[in-house]
Amino acid sequence: MILLGDTIAAIATGASPGGVGVIRVSGPRAVEIAAGVIGVEPASLGREVRYAIARDAAGQRLDEVLAFAMRAPRSFTGEDVAEIHAHGGGANLAQLLAAVLAAGARAAEPGEFTRRAFGNGKLDLTRAEALLAVIESGSARAVRVNQELLSGSLAKALDQMEQRATEVMAEIEGSIDFPEDDLTLAPAGWAFQELSALRDQCARWVASFSVGKALRQGITVALVGSVNVGKSSLLNALAGQHRALVSSQPGTTRDYVEIRVEWNGVAVTLIDTAGLRSSNDEIESAGIELGRARAAQAEVVLQVSDQDFAADSAVDSRTILVRSKADLGGGVSSTGVLHTSATTGQGLDELRTRILQIATAGAVDGDDGVMLITERQRSRAQDAALRFGDAAQGLADGRPLEMLALDVRQAVHALAEMRGREVTERVLDEVFARFCIGK
Ligand SMILES: Nc1nc2c(ncn2[C@@H]2O[C@H](COP(=O)(O)OP(=O)(O)OP(=O)(O)O)[C@@H](O)[C@H]2O)c(=O)[nH]1
Ligand SMILES: [Mg+2]
Incomplete structure (x- = not known):
């Protein structure tokens, strides 16, 4: 698709004052328009960078600038582009x-x-x-991951996957008339192996999304438990700073307290909450309620207790049982319970590791180094995983080949959508609306 659009312009550099700021102009009249403002034709990049004085229509001096042109199709947009580098501000x-x-x-736009x-x-x-x-x-870690994708690692992996899926589809379609002749379509044959492998690969990509999400948005970790069990002390120890008030008086923390730290390149917000107890104090009760609400939204919950947990304490997948004040002794280990001490630092590294594991669903990234970074990519990969899985299962169950071919075709369609082929204008509108002006 070639966009024979008009010529657009925007400030391409950030909003904060900088030494240099760039105006980017793109479109059929980009070079001519820039020339009108700076009084000379910007030379093509690689030849020369032009120094000039930019003026407005009335001839009023605006700024000293450097300018150059990039001719279609050898530019970022693929159109003629002129860049005018001016002073910032x-x-x-x-x-x-x-x-x-x-x-x-x-x-x-x-x-x-x-x-x-x-x-x-x-x-x-x-x-x-x-x-x-x-x-x-x-x-820094987010930059590394995103640069990897920008270099095209996901695009390349998608190409390879599409290639493999297309081969399986050709095999299925080719045998629709003579299924019994084809061993590759036997229930455990080559096609089944391929479809299963493709399904698993897509599923690993889906799992990698939570990592990307943790990297981009960070995670929240709420500390909950009864009064005086050492939640605030643990928060301070985890964060390495004295932020929340600690005292031997039960009910010290009333409001909730948040600290932002960075672990392993992941932004982590630790939330200390008011200790749980039944209270007639209106303020304390309100604080407990606030903490409860905040904890409900957290990715990870630390259930803190200075007493041993019952052996059969049930927890959901986002909760870690933390036995505090281990330095005082007397703790009996039971599976899944982590013994920590804010005083000695015991168990804190392990606790950080477990928190990150939960937030990233245990996965680091896909084994091919690919990590999905948008909900859109995740949903397309999920769709492809389901379709590949259906096709593999159908092959094992001896379902009609026409139906399997349809499954595989829909999987390939989902992969194409991931790359941005066969998507509607509305999908594109949504993706690009998140960009800033000038990008
Ligand atoms: N020995 C020991 N004492 C601790 C430890 N952690 C906390 N304490 C003590 O336990 C008491 C309560 O600590 P806090 O951190 O205020 O407990 P909390 O759970 O935030 O209490 P509330 O805010 O009242 O709910 C204080 O006297 C702390 O010094 C620990 O690891 N070891
Ligand atoms: Mg406290």
């Missing part, structure tokens, strides 16, 4: 952009440059999403 750049718009460009790049086949949707993720990365 929001007001300064806004004046320059106004001059570019007055010269005939239209103000770009959020993500419109990247959308044009996508439309011109410069990157697929997984790379466009990775690009947004790189920009939004909040930690």
Whole structure:
């Protein structure tokens, strides 16, 4: 799809004051419009960078700039692009952009440059999403993961998977008239192995999404338990800072207290809550309620107690049983219970590890290093996993080959959607609306 659109322009650099700010212009008239503002034609990149004085329509001096052009299709968007590098500063750049718009460009929509790049086949949707993720990365680890995807690792893995699925489909369709002749379609034959492997691969990608999510948004961990069991002390010890009040008086914590830390590149918000007990104090009861509500939304809950847990204490998958004050002795180990001490630091490393394990569902990333980073990718991978699984099962059960072929075709369709092929304009609108203007 070639977008024969108009010419768009935007400030491409961040909002905070910087030494340099860039106005990006893209479209058929990009070079001509930039030339109108800076008084000379920007030379193509690789030849020369032009130094010039930018002026508005009335000839008023705006700024000293450097400018160059990238000619279609050898640019980010695949169109003619001109970049004007000016001094930074929001007001300064806004004046320059106004001059570019007055010269005939239209103000770009959020993500419109990247959308044009996508439309011109410069990157697929997984790379466009990775690009947004790189920009939004909040930690070094997030940058590494997102850069990997931006380099096209998921796109490449999807290509290979589509290739394999297409081969299986050809095999199935080729045998629809003569199924009995084909050993590869026997219940445990080659096609079954392939379909099962494809299903498992997609399922691993789905599992990797929670890691990506933890990386992007961070996780919250709530400490709950009775009064005086050492929740606030544990929070301080985990965070390595004295943040929450600690005292031997039961009911010390009334409001909830939050601390943000970074473990292993994952942003973790620790939430200390008011100790649970029945109370006639209105304020304390309200605090307990607040804590309860906050804990209900947390990815991980630390159930803290300074007494031994009953051997059959049932917990859900997001809860860790933490036996506190282990330095005082007397604790009896039971499976799944972690013994810690805020005083000596015992068990804290293990606790951090377990928290991260829960938040990332145990998976680090797909074994091919691929990690899904958007809900859109996750849902398409989930769909493909289901269809591949149905096809494999159908083969084992001897279902009609026409139905299996349909399953595989739908799986391939889901993979194509992941890459951004065969998707509706509405899906694209949603993806690119999350970008900032100028990207
Ligand atoms: N020996 C020992 N004492 C601890 C430890 N952790 C906490 N304590 C003591 O236990 C008492 C209660 O600690 P807090 O951290 O305030 O307990 P809490 O659960 O936040 O209490 P509330 O906010 O009242 O619900 C204090 O006297 C702490 O010094 C520990 O690991 N070892
Ligand atoms: Mg407390």
